[in-house]
Amino acid sequence: MPKWLSNMGLSAYEYQCNRGVRIGKELAERIGKEALKYDIFLSIHAPYYINLASPEKEKRKKSINYIIETLKAAKWMGAKRIVVHTGSYSKVDKKWALDTVKKELSHVIKEADASGYSDITICPEILGKNNQLGSLEEILDLCSIDERLIPTVDFAHLHARGQGSLNSPAEFEKVWYILENSLGRERVKNIHCHFSRVEFTKGGEKKHWTLKDTEFGPEFSHLAEIILKKNIEPVIICESREMMAEDALEMKKIYQKLKGGV
Helix, strand or coil, rough: CCCHHHHHHHEEEECCCCCCCCCCHHHHHHHHHHHCCCEEEEEEEECCCCCCCCCHHHHHHHHHHHHHHHHHHHHHHCCEEEEEEECEEECHHHHHHHHHHHHHHHHHHHHHCCCCCCCEEEEEECCCCCCCCCCCHHHHHHHCCCCCCCCCCHHHHHHHCCCCCCCCCHHHHHHHHHHHHHHCCCHHHEEEEEEEEEEEEEEEEEECCCCCCCEEEEEEEHHHHHHHHHEEEEEEECCCCCHHHHHHHHHHHHHHHHHHCC
């Protein structure tokens, strides 16, 4: 995969462990060596079913283990970041959920440090459904517990959660202002991002779409404009439906075209 991505002209790869951390050491190391050879930035997406806000202590304990397993795979692979869904408050009070996740995430960091994984960045993700713990404000609050944490800013999720809130460069710039004001420029200049168009309902995210599905937002050109204006270098993972690599390349072309016009 890293060689194939490099041949396409791409430079980042997010390995998916969304259904469980099933990759072995040998394969992880092989991917890592190939990524190093072709200068591909590696990250891993932890399992979707992690829920550090579960009312059941045993489920929270298992969720911590899933994150540690993802960190272990990242260590084998040489991946620099892992992306984590922190949980849901569909069955619990929002404040209790946030306080509980902060406490459990602190346990994760301590265990990660003790296991030799302190060089891998944990990136809690902004989530797209309203019953998920994952608004921009909540994720920034979580990242306040340790300066090594950085958000995964999923712009499709942010757009869906805000009922179509990202419709201009100014609205993307407002997000960046909030990030910088909360975390500081140094911490966010290489922040982790996901991008695609998205369909949403009153409950938030419904379905990811491709760049060609122009009836859905947001527009990548609006984000690219702010990246250039702010002189930042985020890692951007394309999450277009069944067109991730192709749309990632198109996003790169949009960025380069705008850069040429600056």
